[in-house]
């Protein structure tokens with residue numbers, strides 16, 4: 001047998017404790033060691049009158065049994081006074097039983113304002129005021145137990161008790177929120193709906209029944225819920241006659257009755273009524289998050305043909321059992337999708353794939369005023385994806401799958417023209433094939449995106465639906481764009497970038513609203529501990545690494561990219577892109593640096609005419625110098641040259657000083673860092689930049705008064721083309737080194 005539950009040292013306030021249930025609670029707590037504040041106004045059951053005798057009697061009973069108790073005769077509407085009595089007598093308040101109540105039963109049509117207000121003032125407002133007075137004390141001591149007293153009349157409704165049922169259900173709502181807010185302070189709040197013989201029920205129940213519904217059959221539940229060992233909170237119990245049951249919400253799987261771009265109609269509701277009300281496969285949401293996750297899911301599935309919010313277990317396989325084979329979907333077209341965008345979307349996308357103003361060569365993708373402002377080539381997936389997310393993959397028969405099971409498997413993107421930085425594009429998507437991979441199903445989705453009549457790009461999405469294989473489909477398809485293994489040698493170049501903790505939160509703003517990337521409970525449904533990064537975000541990182549390494553960030557050089565997503569990436573991890581150059585094809589493989597896990601495999605980027613472009617194997621001609629110096633170092637050295645060298649610099653460089661007062665200086669700088677990887681300099685690998693400074697600013701740089709980088713960001717130093725460090729400057733620096 002378990003040890004008796006004791007309340008020694010705990011202070012309990014019971015409202016309405018002069019009789020019935022309240023008295024029973026007060027006596028029970030007193031017997032088990034608690035110090036009890038016995039509150040009772042001493043009024044009649046309709047709220048009239050006032051007397052101290054009821055509370056005094058109970059206090060005496062407790063004391064007679066050796067317990068500690070004091071009386072309080074205030075109305076619960078004077079909440080502070082009740083709690084003050086506890087503090088004055090015993091120095092604290094640990095447990096609060098909101099029990100006081102009155103009745104003003106009326107059929108609804110005859111309910112007066114007073115009937116309504118009085119009931120609300122005592123039950124709902126009274127419980128609020130006493131609880132609020134106790135709340136901060138409980139919070140500070142990191143312990144509290146609160147009981148709200150509801151009623152079956154509220155839960156189920158009862159003839160003649162409209163005012164009472166409304167107040168009683170109000171208490172359930174209040175308790176639910178107190179449980180949420182109190183959790184981190186050790187404050188638990190539960191609600192009971194007791195059925196017992198009391199002053200309130202003696203008028204509505206026959207005497208025999210009253211006899212068997214003793215108050216002593218309710219008190220033990222209240223004591224247990226208030227004990228420090230009990231972890232229950234936010235729950236609702238029906239209790240009476242020695243029986244206790246817990247209640248919870250149950251919800252039908254429901255039905256989406258709205259279609260994108262169409263009004264939601266009452267007729268649609270009517271047609272789906274049976275399904276809306278069908279409790280088969282009902283869920284039991286227990287938190288507002290669980291409730292809302294359904295809404296989020298609904299938003300991403302608003303186009304589903306059947307409109308059913310799927311079960312986590314249902315997927316393609318269940319579609320097959322419906323006699324609705326996914327194979328029937330092959331060749332089906334999705335509704336045409338129009339995607340309008342401006343420079344904002346291009347910039348947001350660039351930020352989403354990790355571009356940053358820390359890297360000056362990223363500025364052309366982040367600043368719409370930049371003279372070479374460009375849209376990253378991989379932005380080409382965005383209008384195409386919009387056609388699936390919004391245009392409705394779910395409108396295809398047999399595609400009633402669960403979004404939390406959908407992983408991006410592979411991606412192919414081919415550009416026919418550089419993407420404009422704004423425009424109105426139209427995408428046409430069709431299911432190219434559906435494959436049965438055993439552990440999952442793969443949907444191949446081809447999307448062609450047009451600007452007017454011009455075909456801008458082609459995407460092939462491979463969507464992997466985990467657990468949806470085994471429907472008897474083929475395993476491979478000649479429609480699939482294949483992955484290609486990299487050459488069997490060490491990579492020619494490696495580039496690493498950190499993703500941030502908020503990378504997915506940022507990337508999703510470009511249009512992939514899949515909750516898998518942001519909502520922990522949704523991710524958990526997909527089997528992930530935390531939300532994962534969008535595959536297309538890692539894809540964007542890898543693509544821009546190649547663009548920088550082998551194409552000098554020149555978007556016109558980009559032709560195509562293919563990637564397989566082999567393992568999830570988590571926001572905050574670092575992505576390391578290994579690159580192998582084979583002609584115009586750059587093979588790539590991406591790893592998570594922290595774990596070494598390969599996350600993108602069989603991948604490649606095809607470029608236009610890389611033979612002529614800057615490559616790591618071919619250093620730039622331009623009279624350049626193989627120097628380990630990064631740009632900051634040049635700036636630092638120039639500054640340290642100091643005033644004495646100014647004349648020498650001017651003599652050797654033969655600065656062209658125009659009469660208008662501006663000087664054009666061309667430095668030939670190889671930003672190679674000495675490690676063989678060329679991405680560390682502030683202008684990236686091999687940037688050719690002409691820097692133009694006014695005479696004054698140049699002299700300030702030389703004299704160390706102006707940091708070249710600061711000058712650049714202040715807009716004083718205009719950068720165009722390539723940074724080059726001339727032989728002449730090399731000579732200067734060498735001379736200087738000898739000094």
Ligand SMILES: CCCCCCC[C@@H](O)CC(=O)SCCNC(=O)CCNC(=O)[C@H](O)C(C)(C)COP(=O)(O)OP(=O)(O)OC[C@H]1O[C@@H](n2cnc3c(N)ncnc32)[C@H](O)[C@@H]1OP(=O)(O)O
Pocket residue numbers: 385388389393406407408409410437438439440442462463464466475476512514516532533534535536564565566567568569
């Ligand atoms: C409606 C709107 C649509 C919008 C789309 C955008 C949705 C996005 O929001 C979703 C995302 O971004 S998810 C994030 C990115 N993706 C990932 O993280 C997936 C990572 N990959 C994996 O976990 C596994 O490879 C996994 C789970 C995919 C497969 O692993 P396994 O089940 O262990 O498979 P395995 O046993 O290795 O192989 C079985 C067969 O499947 C093929 N295969 C493996 N990985 C594949 C992949 N990534 N893509 C395509 N096929 C893949 C294998 O080749 C094998 O087939 P076969 O035997 O014929 O070769």
